[in-house]
Amino acid sequence: MADIFVIVEHRQGEAREISFQALWKANDLSKKMNAPVTAIVMGGKEEPFVPEIASRADKVIVIENESLRNFTPDLYLGILQSLIQENRPFITLVGHTPWGMDLGPSLSVRTGYPVATDCVDVLIENDRPKVVRQVYSGKLFQKMSFKESEGYLITLRAGAFPSDRAGQYKGEVIRKDVPAGLPEVRRQFVAFEESSAGAIDITQADLLVSVGRGICEQENVALVQELADLMGGVLSCSRPVVDKNWLPKFHQVGTSGKSVKPKVYFALGISGAFQHVAGITGAGTIIAVNKDKKAPIFRVAHYGVVDDLFKVVEALKGKLKK
Numbered sequence: 001m002a003d004i005f006v007i008v009e010h011r012q013g014e015a016r017e018i019s020f021q022a023l024w025k026a027n028d029l030s031k032k033m034n035a036p037v038t039a040i041v042m043g044g045k046e047e048p049f050v051p052e053i054a055s056r057a058d059k060v061i062v063i064e065n066e067s068l069r070n071f072t073p074d075l076y077l078g079i080l081q082s083l084i085q086e087n088r089p090f091i092t093l094v095g096h097t098p099w100g101m102d103l104g105p106s107l108s109v110r111t112g113y114p115v116a117t118d119c120v121d122v123l124i125e126n127d128r129p130k131v132v133r134q135v136y137s138g139k140l141f142q143k144m145s146f147k148e149s150e151g152y153l154i155t156l157r158a159g160a161f162p163s164d165r166a167g168q169y170k171g172e173v174i175r176k177d178v179p180a181g182l183p184e185v186r187r188q189f190v191a192f193e194e195s196s197a198g199a200i201d202i203t204q205a206d207l208l209v210s211v212g213r214g215i216c217e218q219e220n221v222a223l224v225q226e227l228a229d230l231m232g233g234v235l236s237c238s239r240p241v242v243d244k245n246w247l248p249k250f251h252q253v254g255t256s257g258k259s260v261k262p263k264v265y266f267a268l269g270i271s272g273a274f275q276h277v278a279g280i281t282g283a284g285t286i287i288a289v290n291k292d293k294k295a296p297i298f299r300v301a302h303y304g305v306v307d308d309l310f311k312v313v314e315a316l317k318g319k320l321k322k
């Protein structure tokens with residue numbers, strides 16, 4: 001069986017979490033299809049994460065060059081096109097991140113392989129891949145098949161799979177030269193700019209008390225801040241709260257905010273859209289309060305209260321002040 005390729009995403013010398021999630025899924029597919037997993041690393045000289053990747057794949061193809069240390073789509077695309085044309089992998093997985101959103105469709109055009117984007121699962125049925133995607137803001141799951149092809153390209157949603165090691169691998173590391181005749185670089189990496197962590201760093205908190213649009217008014221945010229203070233926790237929020245300027249951006253949890261890993265996560269008046277939930281996959285216990293018993297947040301919450309958040313917040317504050 002032809003390989004399963006995983007494109008390894010990295011930044012500043014570290015493999016990104018999404019790469020481990022893609023490798024986990026590749027390992028899972030590999031067992032079902034009896035197909036080897038080949039990780040592709042395009043990076044600078046001696047990227048320190050290569051041994052870790054090798055422990056999760058049958059083979060790692062490493063293309064090292066200082067011009068590849070940072071994501072340079074034109075070069076990465078040229079290299080991947082040549083590797084795919086040479087190796088003809090059955091499935092190529094990449095994260096649905098700025099890397100994958102750039103590479104997936106472009107590779108499809110260049111290789112003729114069909115692409116499915118932002119997938120939350122990949123299944124094998126009758127020796128062909130099918131993918132599962134969420135539609136209508138996560139309210140429905142859609143199972144999609146591809147037109148028949150020699151190979152398939154799939155971008156995976158961050159947080160859809162575990163990052164754990166899914167087997168004992170001692171992947172062979174194969175170093176290859178940058179192929180000749182790569183295209184001209186039209187988009188050049190300039191510099192990393194870290195977003196300011198702000199006065200607090202929600203990624204380091206053990207207890208997060210998070211507020212969503214259900215809080216209704218900016219003045220009400222203070223009620224939840226008071227609860228967070230009484231509990232010794234940190235205040236965080238969903239995106240609409242930031243969009244409305246009720247809290248600064250560094251409080252935001254989710255795909256366009258921060259991924260958090262508190263021991264306990266309180267979600268107050270948060271519906272549980274996938275962009276939010278993707279940021280709390282590392283949380284320990286999730287406790288949700290929502291007046292809508294069908295809110296998607298209850299699918300991921302360990303404990304749920306179907307009630308008005310204002311009642312619950314006041315009751316908790318009353319108990320804590322005693």
Ligand SMILES: Cc1cc2nc3c(=O)[nH]c(=O)nc-3n(C[C@H](O)[C@H](O)[C@H](O)COP(=O)(O)OP(=O)(O)OC[C@H]3O[C@@H](n4cnc5c(N)ncnc54)[C@H](O)[C@@H]3O)c2cc1C
Nearest residue numbers: 212213214238239254255256257269270271275276291309
């Ligand atoms: C590209 C992109 C990136 C995004 N990134 C993020 C991100 O990083 N983080 C993020 O959070 N979102 C993100 N979003 C937005 C996301 O799709 C949702 O719109 C958002 O998460 C919804 O926020 P919410 O749950 O606070 O609001 P809503 O979906 O409006 O939910 C409010 C909830 O509050 C409940 N409620 C109302 N009143 C009460 C009450 N009195 N008591 C109890 N419950 C009550 C309602 O039942 C409802 O479930 C992104 C969207 C896009 C397109």
